[in-house]
Amino acid sequence: MSLLERLNQDMKQAMKNKEKDKLAVIRMVKASLQNEAIKLGKQELSAEEELTVFSRELKQRKDSLQEFSKADRLDLVEKTQAELDILTVYMPKQLTEEELTAIVQETIAEVNAVSKADMGKVMAAIMPKVKGKADGALVNKTVAGQLS
Template identity: 65%
Template sequence: MAIIELLNQDMKQAMKDKDKVKLSVIRMVKASIQNEAIKQKKDALSEEEELTVLARELKQRKDSLHEFKEAGREDLVSKLEEEIKIIQAYMPEQLSDDELEQIVVQTIEEVQAESKKDMGKVMSALMPKVKGKAEGARVNQFVQQHLQ
């Protein structure tokens, strides 16, 4: 089932349950997906493109969460943490450290990378494989560990 269809179902359920926070988050995410489709001049996005939008929304909230924690805004921190949980429910299951490391090592061998100079080559081959399943910063960290 496409993410947008799942969002539509959950939006209806949130309306019935009078869950204002979930409803608000789902509406924002749906709007982002629809805006991306308009931007790309498409009727609908592929599931991979929907995942890209979801990942962007999640990253924005995590960045904001970090900023609010530093500023001591606990009222906004709890709200954002709830929004993050809601969005994460639509993301694929995240890769464990072992799984990610295995994919990183395999990709390094595939592109025959030998040093940190090959970082871009490795990342460009690796990111499509882990899209939505691991954050870019985490992937970058593993690649740097394996490239000396």
């Protein structure tokens, strides 16, 4: 089942259960997916493109959550956290720290990286492997730790 089909089913269920917050988040994500399809001039997005849109939505909410926390806006923190919880259900299982470290070490060996100067090469090679499965900041931190 594609992500869009799953979103449609969950949207219908949210309507039936009168879950307004969940319904709003699903509609927002569906709109983002449709906008991306229009931007790319396609009828349907590939699974990878859908994942890219979802990752972008998650990152926006995580950034907002940090800003709202800094500003002591607890009402917005709670709302944004609820949106994040709904969105994470649709993401692939996240890699553990050990799995990520193993992938980083394997990629460093593949590209023959030896110092922090090779960080760009490693990041370019590793990001397609962990797309949607690990946060970019965590990947960056792990790569930097392995190269130092």
